[in-house]
Amino acid sequence: MAAKNEVNVEPLRTKQEIEDFKDALKLTGGQRDLMLFTIGINTGLRIGDILALKVSDVRGRDTAVVIEQKTGKKRTLYLRNIADEIDAYTRFMDEEDYLFSSRKKDADGRSKAISTTQAYRALQKAADLLERKDIGTHTMRKTFGYHHYQRSKDVAILMEILNHSAPSVTKRYLGIRDDEVALTLADFKL
Numbered sequence: 001m002a003a004k005n006e007v008n009v010e011p012l013r014t015k016q017e018i019e020d021f022k023d024a025l026k027l028t029g030g031q032r033d034l035m036l037f038t039i040g041i042n043t044g045l046r047i048g049d050i051l052a053l054k055v056s057d058v059r060g061r062d063t064a065v066v067i068e069q070k071t072g073k074k075r076t077l078y079l080r081n082i083a084d085e086i087d088a089y090t091r092f093m094d095e096e097d098y099l100f101s102s103r104k105k106d107a108d109g110r111s112k113a114i115s116t117t118q119a120y121r122a123l124q125k126a127a128d129l130l131e132r133k134d135i136g137t138h139t140m141r142k143t144f145g146y147h148h149y150q151r152s153k154d155v156a157i158l159m160e161i162l163n164h165s166a167p168s169v170t171k172r173y174l175g176i177r178d179d180e181v182a183l184t185l186a187d188f189k190l
Contacts, residue, residue, distance in 0.1 A: 009136040011146035011174060012041075018143065021135075024126035033122040035089045036100055040140025043077045044148070044161060046070060047120075047137040051113045056095040058086050071163045145174045 012018045018041065025034045039050055039058075048069045057064050062080040067073070079086060090099070098113035106112050120137050127135035141162070149158050149170075159170040171177045 008134055009138045009142065010134040011139060011142035013146060020130060021126055024129040025122070028125035028129055029122045031089060032100060033126070035085065036119060036122065037140060038082055038085055039099070040137075041143045041147075042082050043079075044141050044144035045075070045077070046141060047116050049075075050140075051098070051100055051116065051119060053099040054095070055090045055093045055097045055099055058099065059090045059093075059095070060087065068163065073163055075161075075163070142174055145170070146176070149174060149176055 012021055022034060022037065025037055036050065039045070039053070040047070043050070045066070046068070049066055052069070053064075053066070057066070058077075058079055060083075062078070062083065064077045064079060066075050066077060068075050093099075097111060100114050100119070101111040102114045102118065104112050116137060123135055123137060123139065127133070145158055145162055148161070149155060152158070155167045155170055155176075159167050162170060162173070164170045164173065
């Protein structure tokens with residue numbers, strides 16, 4: 001369901017848009033949804049990889065290594081800048097708990113991770129509050145990529161982080177090319 005609805009998702013391009021979205025998440029979903037968003041925009045992981053994280057993967061760590069589900073490639077996550085938020089969020093959680101647990105249990109009575117559809121719905125509630133129609137689970141990954149590029153201007157590094165096959169794929173994915181063209185034409189007059 002989520003993937004089909006995410007054709008036209010966009011990154012949150014300003015710090016104010018990010019803060020507004022965080023505020024909306026606090027109102028519509030609470031700490032779990034806010035942490036999901038925080039992890040997403042600070043790591044650039046795909047939603048499936050975020051939902052597979054367990055407390056032991058991230059608690060008390062500056063870095064974590066994951067194997068991406070889509071590519072099968074290793075990816076190092078840099079968590080130092082959000083370590084305080086992670087520690088506060090996981091304070092009362094067990095090491096083997098999923099970071100984003102569902103209320104549903106498996107056959108052995110252990111909690112399961114929320115589904116990508118549940119994650120999508122959580123983001124949609126916040127998007128609806130802000131009257132935005134361009135938000136989906138990929139918004140987090142795109143937001144990470146957009147801001148990383150704006151800071152570094154290094155599409156090759158970002159391409160590697162996102163595991164894209166070519167710089168053109170990364171630029172198209174983030175809509176960077178459109179932004180760059182618009183900037184060059186903003187004050188162009190002969």
